[in-house]
Amino acid sequence: MPERTTLAERYAAMRSSLPPHVNLVAVSKTRSAEEVRALYDLGQRAFGENYPQELREKQPLLPTDIEWHFIGHLQRNKVKYIAPFIHLIHSVDGPELLDEIHKRAVAVNRRIGVLVQVHIAQEETKHGLDLEEARALVQHWDPVRWSALELRGAMGMASNTEDAAQVAREFTALSHLFQALKNEVGAEHPRFDTLSMGMSGDAPIAIAAGSTLVRVGTALFGPRT
Numbered sequence: 001m002p003e004r005t006t007l008a009e010r011y012a013a014m015r016s017s018l019p020p021h022v023n024l025v026a027v028s029k030t031r032s033a034e035e036v037r038a039l040y041d042l043g044q045r046a047f048g049e050n051y052p053q054e055l056r057e058k059q060p061l062l063p064t065d066i067e068w069h070f071i072g073h074l075q076r077n078k079v080k081y082i083a084p085f086i087h088l089i090h091s092v093d094g095p096e097l098l099d100e101i102h103k104r105a106v107a108v109n110r111r112i113g114v115l116v117q118v119h120i121a122q123e124e125t126k127h128g129l130d131l132e133e134a135r136a137l138v139q140h141w142d143p144v145r146w147s148a149l150e151l152r153g154a155m156g157m158a159s160n161t162e163d164a165a166q167v168a169r170e171f172t173a174l175s176h177l178f179q180a181l182k183n184e185v186g187a188e189h190p191r192f193d194t195l196s197m198g199m200s201g202d203a204p205i206a207i208a209a210g211s212t213l214v215r216v217g218t219a220l221f222g223p224r225t
């Protein structure tokens, strides 16, 4: 299918499939700066990357009004590479990483948005906190310790399975936690408004479960090589 359609057609189809309250992050890992630029020229401004080194090399080649999202597993010693420009880090998995992001944000005089990554899949390999750990991290958020960070919400990846009912159950569990936390901490964190769930294969299920942001690569750029 991707071979027979153009990027412009795939982008238009994706945009029209999303309800107005759902944001689109175009996942550009492994794609060249030229490929990112082509989608930028069609109007896309939010892009997501998984590897700090790759992002660090790509970012200076592209327009400065791109909103960069970091969606991959983030090692503490790599935070410094992305702190000067990153908009939102989706993959926060504990206080130590928050301390490092805070420190690097202060060093470059920025405020950085973060999402708590929650492990909802059956697979062992997916990163993140379990639902209870994520709840505790948000409930015990220290606004002084992390004054350079803005807590924006939660992120999760469902199991890589054909079983749509299982995927829906996993997204729904995260959505319930997100809504509960939003009610609890919304006064302290007025921008706790982002639930990052859904990729090319499961975006419609994620949106039905309450996603406000989908991270889509393959359905826009075609298969990764």
Ligand SMILES: *Cc1c(COP(=O)(O)O)cnc(C)c1O
Residues within 6 Å of the ligand: 027, 029, 050, 071, 072, 157, 198, 199, 200, 201, 215, 216, 217, 218, 219
């Ligand atoms: C690669 C990746 C995506 C995009 O996956 P596609 O199937 O290409 O849409 C979304 N989220 C995360 C965390 C990823 O690593």
